[in-house]
Amino acid sequence: MEKIPNSRIRKLRTWMPGKYPSELIEVGKDNHQISLIDLASNDYLDLTRHPSLIEAAKSALVTEGVGSGGSRFITGNRTIHKKLEQELAEWLNREIVLVYPSGFQANLAAVIALADRHTPIIADRLIHHSLLTGIRASGGKLMRFAHNNLSALETLLKKSKQQQPLKRPLVITESLFSMEGTSAPIKEISILCTKYDSKLLIDEAHAFGIMGSQGRGETFGIKEPISIISGTFGKAFGGGGAFLATDKKFGEHLIQTCGAFRYTTALAPPLCASALAALKLIKSNPNWGLKLQEESIEWRDALSRNGWERPPGHGPIISIILGSDEKAIDYQKKLEDQGLLTVAIRPPTVPEGKSRLRLVVRRTMPKETFKQLIEVLNKK
Numbered sequence: 001m002e003k004i005p006n007s008r009i010r011k012l013r014t015w016m017p018g019k020y021p022s023e024l025i026e027v028g029k030d031n032h033q034i035s036l037i038d039l040a041s042n043d044y045l046d047l048t049r050h051p052s053l054i055e056a057a058k059s060a061l062v063t064e065g066v067g068s069g070g071s072r073f074i075t076g077n078r079t080i081h082k083k084l085e086q087e088l089a090e091w092l093n094r095e096i097v098l099v100y101p102s103g104f105q106a107n108l109a110a111v112i113a114l115a116d117r118h119t120p121i122i123a124d125r126l127i128h129h130s131l132l133t134g135i136r137a138s139g140g141k142l143m144r145f146a147h148n149n150l151s152a153l154e155t156l157l158k159k160s161k162q163q164q165p166l167k168r169p170l171v172i173t174e175s176l177f178s179m180e181g182t183s184a185p186i187k188e189i190s191i192l193c194t195k196y197d198s199k200l201l202i203d204e205a206h207a208f209g210i211m212g213s214q215g216r217g218e219t220f221g222i223k224e225p226i227s228i229i230s231g232t233f234g235k236a237f238g239g240g241g242a243f244l245a246t247d248k249k250f251g252e253h254l255i256q257t258c259g260a261f262r263y264t265t266a267l268a269p270p271l272c273a274s275a276l277a278a279l280k281l282i283k284s285n286p287n288w289g290l291k292l293q294e295e296s297i298e299w300r301d302a303l304s305r306n307g308w309e310r311p312p313g314h315g316p317i318i319s320i321i322l323g324s325d326e327k328a329i330d331y332q333k334k335l336e337d338q339g340l341l342t343v344a345i346r347p348p349t350v351p352e353g354k355s356r357l358r359l360v361v362r363r364t365m366p367k368e369t370f371k372q373l374i375e376v377l378n379k380k
């Protein structure tokens with residue numbers, strides 16, 4: 001069994017007034033604590049310890065309790081669930097939003113709602129494990145296309161229609177890939193899905209809150225043929241829990257038939273409250289995502305000026321592929337020694353021979369961080 005090394009068991013510095021926005025993480029390492037700048041977490045907008053989220057969660061904690069105490073259909077349904085679902089549906093301009101306890105669960109639910117054992121499923125080669133788990137559970141026949149490759153996708157759609165003209169295939173992809181930092185060509189994929197009368201499921205886990213118009217995701221403004229969008233509150237939204245956004249038909253289907261929605265304890269009220277507080281902040285700071293993207297482009301440019309292969313994509317995830325596990329771990333250590341927290345991502349999370357450093361550009365990162373990063377990386 002893979003052992004979690006000590007240096008990766010991290011304890012967040014407790015919230016200190018005046019210290020926000022905080023960039024520091026404390027690491028328990030050989031019995032002493034060191035401070036590191038977080039270049040690794042999914043807390044893109046630095047909301048996990050934002051006072052507004054903490055206040056909202058505290059207040060819900062006091063009035064509603066720690067947990068919801070039941071499923072949505074028994075005793076767990078609260079006004080705050082409805083409020084969150086309605087505000088998100090309005091913001092994303094979708095007919096129905098349903099809140100789930102986690103993105104993993106939401107993805108599983110979405111695939112099962114859209115596919116059964118007769119459904120041809122065509123998915124990007126690099127989709128998240130939760131989507132693959134959903135595909136396995138659905139029993140549908142999986143075909144995978146090369147990452148973000150539109151012609152490979154079209155070939156599979158054509159093949160599927162020739163073999164089973166009466167079956168509507170399901171296409172699955174992510175808008176911002178968590179380990180690559182690449183963005184899927186959502187518009188073009190949606191055009192192909194319309195052409196081949198296909199359903200489309202898009203996981204916006206890493207894009208939601210940052211990418212697309214005012215952080216509303218890459219799917220914002222595209223209706224047909226998107227069947228379901230999934231998003232999580234565990235990344236840019238700084239909390240936990242997730243949602244599926246869809247139209248009336250699929251929404252009703254999920255409410256009536258989805259076990260992962262009906263037979264699970266409803267999302268804890270403090271997490272609903274913090275998601276609402278994050279939504280309010282993101283709405284009132286519509287340029288946060290854009291600024292993060294601009295900064296991430298500057299990072300990419302600087303990396304390539306310094307002799308590194310330009311990392312693909314334009315979002316806050318920057319993947320530096322180093323090859324061997326040893327090399328990636330070596331860079332992680334070098335950076336950690338200089339106070340920068342990065343994590344070497346290795347197989348099975350990424351393919352063999354593609355171990356990497358996954359860098360994350362975060363909203364409140366100190367200006368000098370990037371210079372420091374380049375200096376360490378350049379000491380090859």
Ligand SMILES: Cc1ncc(COP(=O)(O)O)c(C=O)c1O
Pocket residue numbers: 102103104105107128130174178203205206232233234241242
């Ligand atoms: C692309 C993607 N989808 C879904 C999830 C699951 O989200 P959650 O952490 O809310 O379960 C993750 C989390 O790692 C993810 O990276």
